[in-house]
Amino acid sequence: DIQMTQSPSTLSASIGDRVTITCRASQTIYTWLTWYQQKPGRAPKLLIYKASDLEAGVPSRFSGSGSGTEFTLTISSLQPDDVATYYCQHPDPILVSFGGGTKVEIK
Amino acid sequence: QVQLVESGGGVVQPGRSLSLSCAVSGFLVSGYGMHWVRQAPGRGLEWLAVISYDGNKRYYADSVKGRFTISRDVSKNILHLQMSSLRDDDTAVYYCAKDKGVRLGLDYWGQGTLVTVSS
DSSP, X not given: OOOEXXXXXXXXXXXXXXXXXXXXXXXXXXXXXXXXXXXXTSOOEEEEETTTEEOTTOOTTEEEEEETTEEEEEESSOOGGGOEEEEEEEOOSXXXXXXXXXXXXXX | OOEEEEEOOEEEOTTOOEEEEEEEEXXXXXXXXXXXXXXXXTXXXXXXXXXXXXXXXXXXXXXXXXXXXXXXXXXXTEEEEEXXXXXXXXXXXEEEEEESSXXXXXXXXXXOEEEEEOO
């Protein structure tokens, strides 16, 4: 089974800051990596698929990069609406795995 | 527009069974892989099961294999999750979700239904 590890688990930043979240896979997953945003009490929302493709309607301040085993989600300029927990996912057709999540807060 | 609405959650005793449903509108379950994902209180997301677009393949997380069964009713456009031998650690919000495409993630989710396993 492929394990997904996110870091940090919590992140505190100021409005306008550039924020980076890292996700590592226990073995290569090429670019099969998805990012989600989840706000309290809400279902997750798809942000990025195939490591770097932005889902329709998602603000352009969100971007994804990486391949193989190391991936990043970047928020170029943190906004109050971005307070949420972010999850990476390896969307394998047989065995899906999620990272543990990164909670983003405003400093 | 696309909508997924879960139902069937509630309080159930350990060892008992419960069935969840996910009513889908805006697309056909026969055209996409469909998943169940859960989230225990204060915890992260845990993938549980997937049924392929053609209904021929079903895969499960180790934590629920042999206890949970994913199925669908194409005529009613509904996804199901039959849960048996429930344990305290099955307490969670259960979400159904739609595949965007193979290996492209889950693009639509339901609002979730809470299952509480407690004596």
